[in-house]
Every structure is written in C-alpha cells, then in structure tokens.
Amino acid sequence: MKEFRYERPTDADSAVALLTDAPGAAYLGGGTNLVDLMKLGVAAPDLLVDVSRLPFEEVEETDGGGLRVGAAVRNSTLAARRMVRERYPIVSEALLSGASAQLRNAATVGGNLLQRTRCLYFQDVGKPCNKRRPGSGCPAREGVHRDLAILGASEHCVATHPSDLAVALAALDAMVHLVSAAGPRSLPLTELHRLPGDEPHRDTVLRHGELITAVELPPPVPEARSAYRKARDRASYAFALASVAAVLQVRGGMVHHVRIAFGALAARPWRARTAEEALLGQPATEEAFGEAVDRELAAARPLRDNGYKVPLARRLAVSVLTDLAAPDAGGQR
Amino acid sequence: MTTTKPLLGAPTARLEAREKVTGTARYATDYPTDRTAYAWPVPATVVRGEITAIDATAALADPAVLAVLSHQNAPRLRETDDPFVTVLQSPRINHRGQYVALAVATSLEAARAAAEAIRVTYRCEPHDVVLTPDHPGLYKPDEVGVGMPADREHGDFDTTYANARVRIDVVYETPALHNHPMEPHSATALWDGDELTVYDSNQDSSGVQQALARLFGLAADKVHVVNEHVGGGFGSKGSARAPVVLAAMAARTVRRPVKLALPRNQLAATIGYRAPTIQRIRVGADAEGHIHALAHELVTQTATVGEFVEFAAVPTRTMYHAPHSRTTHRVTRLDVPAPSWMRAPGECPGMFALESAMDELALACGLDPVELRLRNEPTVEPDTGLPYSSRHLVECLREGARRFGWHDRDARIATSREGRFLIGSGVAASTYPAFVMPSHAEAHAAADGGYEVRVSASDIGTGARTVLAQIAAEALGVPLDSVRVRVGSSDLPPASVAGGSSGTASWGWPVHKACTELRRRLAECGHAVPEQGITVAADIAEELDDREDFARHAFGAQFAEVQVDPVTGETRVRRLLGVFAAGRILNPRTARSQFIGGMTMGLGMALLEGSTMDREFGDYAERDLASYHVPACADVPEIDVHWIDEEDPHLNPMGSKGIGEIGIVGTAAAIANAVHHATGVRLRALPIHPDALLTRLADQLGLA
Structure with missing residues (x-):
C-alpha cells in the first residue's frame, strides 16, 4: 500500500515546520475532501499534518466589532453560533446549504476554503487534467462540463471552486489570516484563490507550508440586509449550479452599499465588482440590478453545455437583490 | 392450534430487522474466513x-x-455469451471499464496498490458510443425481454392515424440510469477441492449457482451460493456479475478464500444499467378523446457483446384500447458497457413516454387527464385479446383523484402560484405484469413441534423472508413464531430470481403448497411426528402449465404536485400519491415500503438521475453518489400510498400480484405532467433539471 506518515502537532509553528521541510506533505483538516482524493489516487501526500486540533477552534468577537473564526472550527459549529446567525446570517445559510450534516460535522473552515474542484476529470486519474497533471490537457472543455466555469477560465482549465462558505465570505469582505515559516500575513479572501491561467494546478496563492489560522469578518454593515441563495439539482447534498451571496444597504431608495459574490461560476468565489460599481448610488430597482449584473456577466465565456449559468446567475442575483431592496415585499431580511 | 387473526395481510415487522439494525446481519464480504486474500480489479x-x-x-x-x-x-x-461473467478470457476490449486484470494480495490495501501498479498496453480502435435516433447500426432484435416480439401491429395504423381528428406526434427521451444499490456487488469465494462456496450479493442464488457451475465446468451440487442478506439490487444483481466469478478464479489460483467488493466508481461500467431510450409516440384520437391509432416506436442501445433491449414499447400493448396500433423496438450495438435490468425494465421508461403522451392528448382534446384514461379503458388486453385476470385501473384513478383532491385543482396551465413558486399537479397510470416463475420449496415439521420452510429465495431487502413465514404459518395454521424460514442459499430447494416482481408469487406458491400438504399429513397422523420429522417437497410446474390464459397485470395511478422556482428552474415535489391494484396485499408494512421505494426512485428518474456518456473516453461520467444524484431526504415529500382490495382468483393461492416494481412506473410521467401544468413547459427529455427548464421557462413566462 501507499504509506504515509501522520503527525498531529499541538501548535502552529510545529505544523508549519513539519510541512515546510517536506515538499510532499499536506495539511489535514476534517479530511472530507483530501481523504477522498487520496483514495482516488488524485492526492498522494507522504506526510499528513493534522491541523484539525490546533488551538484554532474559537469564534470570537474582535475589538473592532468584527468576528474572528479559527480555521479549525467545524462547519456545523460555525453555522449554529448565535453570533453568526444574528450578525452574519449568510455565513450560516451558505454553510447549511452545503454537503450533508455528517460532512459539516467533520469539515473545518480552513479546509472548506482549500477544498479542490469536483470537476469529474480532476477526480479521474485515468484521464488527462491540467490541474492534476500539468500539461496533460483539459478534456472538460469538449467533454462533460455542465457544472463548470463560465467566468475567468482559461484554455487550460474550466474548473469551479465548490465552496458555499467562500462565496458568503467574499461578499462580507472577509480577511484570511495565514502563518508560514516567514511569519504571519493576511489576505482578503477574494485574493486567496487564483484563476487558472496557464497554471491551473495552483488553486491558491498560498506558498507551500502556509497555514490558514483564521478567517476574520469586519463588523456588519449597519442597516444592510443580506442573503445567500443557491440553485442546484438536488435539494440537499449537491454542489451549486450557481449561487449568489449579496449584501445590500439602501438609503432613500438608492444603493448605498452593495456586495455581490457568485459561486460555481469560476475557480474562485466571484466578486461582482463591475456590478457593484455600477449600482453604487443608483436606484435600488430590479431594472438597475439587472443592468448591473448584465455588465458583470458580459465577461462570461460559456462552453457548449453550461451557457444556462449566465441567465441562472443573473436571475438569482436580480431576484436576491430585489428581495433585499424590498423589506416588506417578501424580502428575506 | 388455531390462530385468532389471519397472518396474511398482517403488518408483520421484518424478521431480520434486529440483525440489520444491530449490524449482525452478514452480507457477502462479512463472513469470517481464514487466510483471507483480497482482490481488486483493474478496469480498461x-x-x-x-x-x-x-x-x-x-x-x-x-x-x-x-x-x-x-x-x-x-x-x-467455459464459453458463454453473457458479457457480465466473461472476464479475463480474451485480450479484446469491448468498452471502457471492462476488467483487464485482477490483483490478489493478503491485504485489501496491498491489492489496491498492486492494481494501480499494473501497466496495461493497448492497441486502440476508433469507438462509437453515442445513441442517435437514426444510428446506422439500428436493427430489429429477434425478441425483447423474455420472449416478447420486437414488433406488434394491429389494424391499419398509418391510415387511421392520418385521418384522425386529433393527432399527437412526440418524441421522449430517457437517459442512461444506474442502479447503484447501497451494497456494491461483492463476493467471498472458497474452494474445497473441486467444491466451490461463494457468499455473493445477488438476487438469485440458484441462478448464480447454475452460472458458476457452467463457467467452471462443475456439477451444480458442487457449487454453493449463499446470499442470506443483500443490500439492494434493483435488477443489477439478477444474474451473476463479475465479482463472484473473479473471486472464484482468484481463490482457485491463490488457494485461499478471496474477498472482492467492487468500489463504487467501478459499478457504472460493469454491473449493467438502464439503457437510454428515444421513444416516438403517435396517437390519433377523435374529438372526444377515444384513441383509434397508437404507435410507440423505440430506439435504444446495447453493447457489442450480448444483447439487452430496454423493451419500453411493451406496456403500450396492455394499457389502452387502440384498434390500430404499432409497437416497435430498434436497437444498435455501441462500444458501451452492457445494459441490463433495472427496476421495471421496459415499463418504467416506456410508461414515462406513453403517460406523458396521454397528458398531451388530454390537453389537445380539452379533457381532464383522468377522464381521458377512463374513456380508453379496454375490455380485453389490446395486444392479445385475452381477458384480464383483474384490472382496476379505473378504480385506482378514481380513488386517487378523490384522495388527492384532483378535481378541486385549477386545471388551467401555469396559473397557480404560492409565493414565488409555480404550482402544478399531474397524473399518470402505472402497470406491471404479475409474473410467476417455476420454483420449489420444502416444509418440514420437527418432532419438537417446530416448523421449517426451505426455499432458495433471495431477500434483497424487500421483506421476502417475512412474507414467506406468513404464508407458511397461515397455510399450516400455526403461530408465526413456530415457523423458521430458510432462504438465501442455493443448497435449499431451487427457486427463481428476486426479479420481475415475481418473488412472493413464485416462492410463496410452492411454500403454500408444501405447507398445505404437510398440514394434511399431520392431521392424518394425528400430529404424531416421528423423530426425524416429516418433510414435504413441492414445486409448481404443473400448476403453471395448467393455468388458464389471462392477461395478468397490476395497475396503479400516481398523482404528483410540484413547485417550480421560476427564478432558477428548480423543481421540487410537494406531494406524491399512489393508489395501486396489485391483488391481495400480504404484508401492508413491507408492501408500503416497496411502493414508497419505487415512487422515490421514480422521483429520482424524473428530476435527478441520469448518466452522461463521455464521447471522448466512452464511459459514463457520474460514478459516485456525489455526482450521480439519487433523491436525498430533502427531495422526498410525504409519499401517500393506498391500495384497492383486489380479489383475483386467477393468480396463485395467496391472490397476490408483485409489488416491487410498479411503484417506479408512472411516477416520472406524473411529475413531468405536473411540471407542465405548473409552467406550461413540456420537457420530453429526462431528467427535468433546472438548466433544461430555465430557458424554456423564460420563453414561456416572458422572463428575462
């Protein structure tokens, strides 16, 4: 059998040290994705450094009124926290829309952000895949790609990032705290994941051995309302066909603050900055939402069988924003 | 020795329920063996x-x-034309995923790693894996199903159809569907000299015994097949599959017991599936909805080795009065995995097409879809002219309509809303033949007053063991707990497959016969049972030969209510109701589970399930339960099941019809018809996924 070592350090520095010296090593969180990939032969780490029990299990308010979520917090724990449900409901909604209860009990926040694409070619070692085996090709472009990317893809890769949580975090301007042998650093969540370009095997900007220690949310925007909505084939335990997280603050009928992030359209949660800019200061109307989202989605380059994602994403976003703008007309919050 | 309450018809709990929920029930690879070796297959x-x-x-x-x-x-x-068991005999590759090698090791991990380390080199040839309606390889098979003609023609379809006042001419498509039982196909094999014992996950221990005996050139009594508990099959374990053959080959080679459990991601290529279908339906009717001409023409695929034809036009020969009719099957050989039985082969995809077309005809005639079906009720089976042994479709439709509140609905299309959801309801009929197959059984009275019933039946999770105990106890006139039922081994009196919804009838009949005779003998000897006991053997060959000619089928009506999200095109089922007429229901508890299970699987077919052929690589892309979507709990609403008390003296001593498959027949049509009612969009290709509905919905509702 393929042997690998397993280590369970008790502090972050030891974890980082273990990984830094071992090019074939990987961090292990809840294992809900990595262990599957090891069984499939997609991942073959020679050392697993279990970080699920590092002291990153706190969910705590920050001095500035935000929220700091340890990377080892389980998805189900985070979704259930009152502070999260009350102040950042889209985090709960996104988490609870993903996977199954059993998986959410095991999966960690850090691991959730670093899970790999579910592209069927990536998961099948009998077939080419540039993400898994650089230079081998991307059969998804002509093959089975109904679930795959319409934004930010390249000729080398059309994978999507599967996380629901990351989409909500992108809309909340979350920061990701990291530590490596070079010390700590922080990144906006929207800069964590890479678009494939000609290096699709690199999902993120993380350096080898760099460890996510926490995710930090800024204080909620006052009077803003938010929602996460996900379209999928199956009512539960299914990845998104498209999803949207939106935060909207309307003053005097005008858009005063807006954040829109799409899931399942690209290799990273897609912050719709073009749409946001177009909406700022504009009337909060269905028409304006539609025009803004159209501008965002003008960049879409669908493949043969995933063109539906353009109207689907548009309608999801317009519907969610319209609901948010009309508190008394069936809006969610 | 009298029982106060009749046992047949009682909701007896599964006899093995406790073993199953406590984990002590043994499945094929759960049997402890010494010096066990493990095998892992290598797919092409x-x-x-x-x-x-x-x-x-x-x-x-x-x-x-x-x-x-x-x-x-x-x-x-030994040579056979069965593609599922002809393994590792030739260098020829007929489809991707076909087994080319087998690694055998002292641990599962070592076997798996070895399998991955085997290097196989191929000479490739161009392949053809895509079914098209005009595929040049289409041919008329000699027969379909079990001895049914490929084509049937009555009257003059073409002229009658051409002159009909109302004409429907539509094409429906169903995708490849995979069985995916909870327990993957698995086996443990042990040789003792020239004697082979296998613990195998199958639906037919006698059939697998015969197959192994043939393949290995053994006398049947040298092969012992045990399938005490089976974690589902849905047809895909109806005959021997590769694992049991590979395990037996490996065990013979390494001279150790060998265990082999297929990994989930190999199932799609090796255990069979429901082949995709393209079905053209033409109906010619008068303005009052009476059908005069009906054609159901099917195109499907099979593999290059073996032949299995999804006989989807067959139910159209039974359902409605149609003096001028045509039913045809055409099939083409592709370089694909071999298709096979999947719950209600033929009826399930065929009735999706026919019952959707009936909905379209009802709309074209301005008739209520229930009323349209009542108007086309035949007096004899249209294809054979035979009288039905019993047929209560009309009662099912009426009772279902009443319970569902069908006639209170707003029949207008795309008008009902709740919040942002579009609401719709649909109806479809169900049918499945009442088969019986030859089987043997023994009943034994022991000197201590206990009874044992022996039959090589297969309980694949249906409750067969339990209902056989009920049949035996009732025939013997003794309490249930004094009867021990032995099933799940080919060493028992040979019996038929747990397939074709025929188990209870085929096994219960000889059990009933043996027990009735035993009871007579016990009375004769004044219940003085000798030390060795009294054993009575029975088979039903004579009874089957003597049966009068009848068309024997179960019928049902299914009603569905759906909600469609106009923003996303997501369809969810809000209510499902099934009313069935399936003879006498022998155990309402396990029968209800069967109906609900079938309807749930039908829901999956309507909205979720479908395997995508990868043109370049020639395999089905969805090979795990994350990508092949069966319904999750959140998809399944409360399912309401009822049945008509049907007395039918022409079936078997219990008066039962099979119930394992009829639940999946018609569900998809009822749901698709409900989607049309909700939205005005008629999707004729399953599954009804959001992307398929979305574009059409936009056109229909004038949405952006």
Whole structure:
C-alpha cells in the first residue's frame, strides 16, 4: 500500500515546520475532501499534518466589532453560533446549504476554503487534467462540463471552486489570516484563490507550508440586509449550479452599499465588482440590478453545455437583490 | 392450534430487522474466513481495441501480492455469451471499464496498490458510443425481454392515424440510469477441492449457482451460493456479475478464500444499467378523446457483446384500447458497457413516454387527464385479446383523484402560484405484469413441534423472508413464531430470481403448497411426528402449465404536485400519491415500503438521475453518489400510498400480484405532467433539471 506518515502537532509553528521541510506533505483538516482524493489516487501526500486540533477552534468577537473564526472550527459549529446567525446570517445559510450534516460535522473552515474542484476529470486519474497533471490537457472543455466555469477560465482549465462558505465570505469582505515559516500575513479572501491561467494546478496563492489560522469578518454593515441563495439539482447534498451571496444597504431608495459574490461560476468565489460599481448610488430597482449584473456577466465565456449559468446567475442575483431592496415585499431580511 | 387473526395481510415487522439494525446481519464480504486474500480489479482505460501487453512486475514486487490475473493466466472459463461473467478470457476490449486484470494480495490495501501498479498496453480502435435516433447500426432484435416480439401491429395504423381528428406526434427521451444499490456487488469465494462456496450479493442464488457451475465446468451440487442478506439490487444483481466469478478464479489460483467488493466508481461500467431510450409516440384520437391509432416506436442501445433491449414499447400493448396500433423496438450495438435490468425494465421508461403522451392528448382534446384514461379503458388486453385476470385501473384513478383532491385543482396551465413558486399537479397510470416463475420449496415439521420452510429465495431487502413465514404459518395454521424460514442459499430447494416482481408469487406458491400438504399429513397422523420429522417437497410446474390464459397485470395511478422556482428552474415535489391494484396485499408494512421505494426512485428518474456518456473516453461520467444524484431526504415529500382490495382468483393461492416494481412506473410521467401544468413547459427529455427548464421557462413566462 501507499504509506504515509501522520503527525498531529499541538501548535502552529510545529505544523508549519513539519510541512515546510517536506515538499510532499499536506495539511489535514476534517479530511472530507483530501481523504477522498487520496483514495482516488488524485492526492498522494507522504506526510499528513493534522491541523484539525490546533488551538484554532474559537469564534470570537474582535475589538473592532468584527468576528474572528479559527480555521479549525467545524462547519456545523460555525453555522449554529448565535453570533453568526444574528450578525452574519449568510455565513450560516451558505454553510447549511452545503454537503450533508455528517460532512459539516467533520469539515473545518480552513479546509472548506482549500477544498479542490469536483470537476469529474480532476477526480479521474485515468484521464488527462491540467490541474492534476500539468500539461496533460483539459478534456472538460469538449467533454462533460455542465457544472463548470463560465467566468475567468482559461484554455487550460474550466474548473469551479465548490465552496458555499467562500462565496458568503467574499461578499462580507472577509480577511484570511495565514502563518508560514516567514511569519504571519493576511489576505482578503477574494485574493486567496487564483484563476487558472496557464497554471491551473495552483488553486491558491498560498506558498507551500502556509497555514490558514483564521478567517476574520469586519463588523456588519449597519442597516444592510443580506442573503445567500443557491440553485442546484438536488435539494440537499449537491454542489451549486450557481449561487449568489449579496449584501445590500439602501438609503432613500438608492444603493448605498452593495456586495455581490457568485459561486460555481469560476475557480474562485466571484466578486461582482463591475456590478457593484455600477449600482453604487443608483436606484435600488430590479431594472438597475439587472443592468448591473448584465455588465458583470458580459465577461462570461460559456462552453457548449453550461451557457444556462449566465441567465441562472443573473436571475438569482436580480431576484436576491430585489428581495433585499424590498423589506416588506417578501424580502428575506 | 388455531390462530385468532389471519397472518396474511398482517403488518408483520421484518424478521431480520434486529440483525440489520444491530449490524449482525452478514452480507457477502462479512463472513469470517481464514487466510483471507483480497482482490481488486483493474478496469480498461480504453474503449475499444486489444491488450498488447500486461506488465505486473511492479505489482508483484510487493511480497503481500499473491497473484495478478489477466487473460494471459487466468483460469479458463467455459464459453458463454453473457458479457457480465466473461472476464479475463480474451485480450479484446469491448468498452471502457471492462476488467483487464485482477490483483490478489493478503491485504485489501496491498491489492489496491498492486492494481494501480499494473501497466496495461493497448492497441486502440476508433469507438462509437453515442445513441442517435437514426444510428446506422439500428436493427430489429429477434425478441425483447423474455420472449416478447420486437414488433406488434394491429389494424391499419398509418391510415387511421392520418385521418384522425386529433393527432399527437412526440418524441421522449430517457437517459442512461444506474442502479447503484447501497451494497456494491461483492463476493467471498472458497474452494474445497473441486467444491466451490461463494457468499455473493445477488438476487438469485440458484441462478448464480447454475452460472458458476457452467463457467467452471462443475456439477451444480458442487457449487454453493449463499446470499442470506443483500443490500439492494434493483435488477443489477439478477444474474451473476463479475465479482463472484473473479473471486472464484482468484481463490482457485491463490488457494485461499478471496474477498472482492467492487468500489463504487467501478459499478457504472460493469454491473449493467438502464439503457437510454428515444421513444416516438403517435396517437390519433377523435374529438372526444377515444384513441383509434397508437404507435410507440423505440430506439435504444446495447453493447457489442450480448444483447439487452430496454423493451419500453411493451406496456403500450396492455394499457389502452387502440384498434390500430404499432409497437416497435430498434436497437444498435455501441462500444458501451452492457445494459441490463433495472427496476421495471421496459415499463418504467416506456410508461414515462406513453403517460406523458396521454397528458398531451388530454390537453389537445380539452379533457381532464383522468377522464381521458377512463374513456380508453379496454375490455380485453389490446395486444392479445385475452381477458384480464383483474384490472382496476379505473378504480385506482378514481380513488386517487378523490384522495388527492384532483378535481378541486385549477386545471388551467401555469396559473397557480404560492409565493414565488409555480404550482402544478399531474397524473399518470402505472402497470406491471404479475409474473410467476417455476420454483420449489420444502416444509418440514420437527418432532419438537417446530416448523421449517426451505426455499432458495433471495431477500434483497424487500421483506421476502417475512412474507414467506406468513404464508407458511397461515397455510399450516400455526403461530408465526413456530415457523423458521430458510432462504438465501442455493443448497435449499431451487427457486427463481428476486426479479420481475415475481418473488412472493413464485416462492410463496410452492411454500403454500408444501405447507398445505404437510398440514394434511399431520392431521392424518394425528400430529404424531416421528423423530426425524416429516418433510414435504413441492414445486409448481404443473400448476403453471395448467393455468388458464389471462392477461395478468397490476395497475396503479400516481398523482404528483410540484413547485417550480421560476427564478432558477428548480423543481421540487410537494406531494406524491399512489393508489395501486396489485391483488391481495400480504404484508401492508413491507408492501408500503416497496411502493414508497419505487415512487422515490421514480422521483429520482424524473428530476435527478441520469448518466452522461463521455464521447471522448466512452464511459459514463457520474460514478459516485456525489455526482450521480439519487433523491436525498430533502427531495422526498410525504409519499401517500393506498391500495384497492383486489380479489383475483386467477393468480396463485395467496391472490397476490408483485409489488416491487410498479411503484417506479408512472411516477416520472406524473411529475413531468405536473411540471407542465405548473409552467406550461413540456420537457420530453429526462431528467427535468433546472438548466433544461430555465430557458424554456423564460420563453414561456416572458422572463428575462
């Protein structure tokens, strides 16, 4: 059998040290994705450094009124926290829309952000895949790609990032705290994941051995309302066909603050900055939402069988924003 | 020795329920064996061609690896045309995923690693894996199903159809569907000299015994097949599959017991599936909705080896009065995995097409869809002219409509809303034949007053063991707990497959006969049972030969209410109701589970399930339960099941019809018809996914 070592350090520095010296090593969180990939032969780490029990299990308010979520917090724990449900409901909604209860009990926040694409070619070692085996090709472009990317893809890769949580975090301007042998650093969540370009095997900007220690949310925007909505084939335990997280603050009928992030359209949660800019200061109307989202989605380059994602994403976003703008007309919050 | 309450018809709990929920029930690879070896198969990574070389050097370098089998060194099997059991006999590759080698090692992990280390080189040939309605390879098969003609023609369809006042001419498509039972196909094999024992996950221990005896050139009594508990099959375990043959070959080679459980991601290529269908339906009717001409023409695929035709036009020969009719099957051989039985083969996809077309006809005639069906009720079976042994479709439709509140609905299309959801309801009929197959059974009275019933039945989770105990106890006139039922072994009196919804009838009949005779003998001897007991054997060959000619089928009506999200195109089922007429229901508890299970699977077919053929690589892309979507709990609403008390003296001593499959028949049409009612969009290709509905919905509702 393929042997690998397993280590369970008790502090972050030891974890980082273990990984830094071992090019074939990987961090292990809840294992809900990595262990599957090891069984499939997609991942073959020679050392697993279990970080699920590092002291990153706190969910705590920050001095500035935000929220700091340890990377080892389980998805189900985070979704259930009152502070999260009350102040950042889209985090709960996104988490609870993903996977199954059993998986959410095991999966960690850090691991959730670093899970790999579910592209069927990536998961099948009998077939080419540039993400898994650089230079081998991307059969998804002509093959089975109904679930795959319409934004930010390249000729080398059309994978999507599967996380629901990351989409909500992108809309909340979350920061990701990291530590490596070079010390700590922080990144906006929207800069964590890479678009494939000609290096699709690199999902993120993380350096080898760099460890996510926490995710930090800024204080909620006052009077803003938010929602996460996900379209999928199956009512539960299914990845998104498209999803949207939106935060909207309307003053005097005008858009005063807006954040829109799409899931399942690209290799990273897609912050719709073009749409946001177009909406700022504009009337909060269905028409304006539609025009803004159209501008965002003008960049879409669908493949043969995933063109539906353009109207689907548009309608999801317009519907969610319209609901948010009309508190008394069936809006969610 | 009298019982106060009749046992047949009682909601007896599964006799093995406790073993199952406590984990002590043994499945095929749960049996402890000594010096066990483990096998892991290697699938072909090309679609069509030939193996030119196999290099097992790296695999065999691990001392834990006992053998690597391939066509070069595997035990020779006797020839057969069954693609599922002809393994490792030739370098020829007929489809991607076909087994080309088998690694055998002292641990599962070593076997798996060895399998991955085997290098196979191929000479590839161009392949053809895509079914099209005008595929040049289409041909008329000699027969379909079990001895049914491929084509049937009555009257003059073409002229009558051409002159009909109302004409429907539509094409429906169903995708490839995979069975995916909870327990993957698995086996443990042990040789003792020339005697073979296998613990195998199958639906037919007698049939697998015969198959193994043939393949290995053994007398049948030298082969023992045990399938005490089986974690689902849905047809895909109806005959021997590769694992039991590979395990037996490996066990013979390494001279140890061998266990082999297929990994989920190999199932799609090796255990069969429901082949995709393209079905053209034409209906010619008068303005009052009376059908005068009806054609159901099917196109489907089979593999290059063996032949299985999804006989979807067959139910149209039974359902409605149609003096001028045509039913045809055309099939083409592609370089694809071999298709096979999947719950209600034929009826399930065929009734999706026919019952959707009936909905379209009702709309074209301005008739209520229930009323349209009542108007086309035949007096005899249209194809054979035979009287029905019993047929209560009309009662099912009426009772279903009443319970569902069908006639209170707003029949207008795309007008009902709740919040942002579009609401709709649909109806469809169900049917499935009431088969019986020859089987044997024994009943034994022991001197201590206990009873034992023996029959090589297969309980694949249906409750067969339980209902056989009820039949036996009732026939004997004794309490249920004094009867021990032995099933799940080919050493027992030979019996038929747990398939075709025929188990209870086929096994229950000889059990009933043996027990009735035993009861008579016991009365004769004044219940003075000798020390060795009294054993009575029975078979039903004579009774089957003597049966009068009747069309024997179960019928049902299914009603569905759906909600469609106009923003996303997501459809969810809000209510499902099934009313069935399936003879006498012998155990309402397990019967209800069967109906609900079938309807749930039908829901999956309507909205979720479908396997995508990868044109380049020639395999079905969805090979795990994350990508092949069966319904999750959140998809399944409360399912309401009822049945008509049906007295039918022409069936068997219990008066029962099979219930394992009829639940899946019609569900997809009822749901698709409900989607049309909700939205005005008629999707004729399953599954009804959001993307399929979305574009059409936009056109229909004038949405952006």
